[in-house]
Amino acid sequence: MSRHLISIDDLDRAAIERVLDRAESFEEVSGREIKKVPALRGRTVVNLFYEASTRTSSSFELAAKRLSADVVSVRSTGSSIDKGESLKDTVQTLSAYDPAAIVIRSPHAGAAQLVAGWTIASVINAGDGKHEHPTQALLDVFTLRRRLGSLDGARIWIVGDVMHSRVARSDILAFRRMGARVTVCGPPTLIPRDIEALGCDAEATLNNLHEADVVYVLRMQHERMRDSFVPSLREYAARYQITSARLNPGQLLMHPGPVNRGVELSGDAIDSPQALIGEQVKAGVAVRMAVLYELLVGSPMLMAVA
DSSP, X not given: OOOOBXXXXXXXXXXXXXXXXXXXXXXXXXXXXXXOOOTTTTOEEEEEESSOOSHHHHHHHHHHHHTTOEEEEEESTTSGGGGTOOHHHHHHHHHTTOOSEEEEEESXXXXXXXXXXXXXXXXXXXXXXXXXXXXXXXXHHHHHHHHHSOOTTOEEEXXXXXXXXXXXXHHHHHHHHTTOEEEEESOGGXXXXXXXXXXXXXXXXXXXXXXXXXXXXXXXXXXXXXXXXXXXXHHHHHHHOBOGGGSOTTOEEEOOSOOOBTTTBOHHHHTSTTBOHHHHHHHHHHHHXXXXXXXXXXXXXXXXXX
């Protein structure tokens, strides 16, 4: 039975820490003149992306190559998907190449879970609709652990479009599993009614933002919005945009990217020394190397998906 990473719920705290420790060891590889280790030599990793991506797709590709894997990257544009080929048929076609892992991003929640039932390869969820983005959460925890030492007791505010964010759900689960206290904040129309069931608090204003150790800002996801959730971006920015003036000294600032500069984040906040956005991007390669390694080489890390 294959091992997969579909959700942060597939990992207990010990497994998360094992991935982070492995990522620390792979950080050293990035500093070498030849940035490769032979761990996945002779094995194939398929990146199957049905949605636009810069950071996730490029870092998974780099991660696989630095582990010496052969990489096949498939985008929906310019492939048989454009001709109407179904997800199942595409996966079965790619499975003929005997991949060790398939990395899948899809606009549909549950797509990664379906793919796991159609292939013997390990499946990694690189984002499925509004559901989850587990490797983003892992690199966020990695980035914070490096800065804070531990997330135990850390107060993390997640601000913005929680409703449409797969990152928010994965981060809430991961941050809480690592001992942090999480609060989500945004317009009531962009906060899911049942979000507190994940173990977080919810706020409708930034009045108590000063309590946070970490401010994690989410992008306004216009492409997932079918209704008008805020009166205007100008009004949203006036009430919820994170600026340097709204941050206390010592608060850390994060964002999964891409940033709508001037909407959810001001330029001065993005460029401030409190921002860890560049560190998050850099962490992506080492963390995704660690996930591929633990799934395909390491000791059993994840729950198998039937």
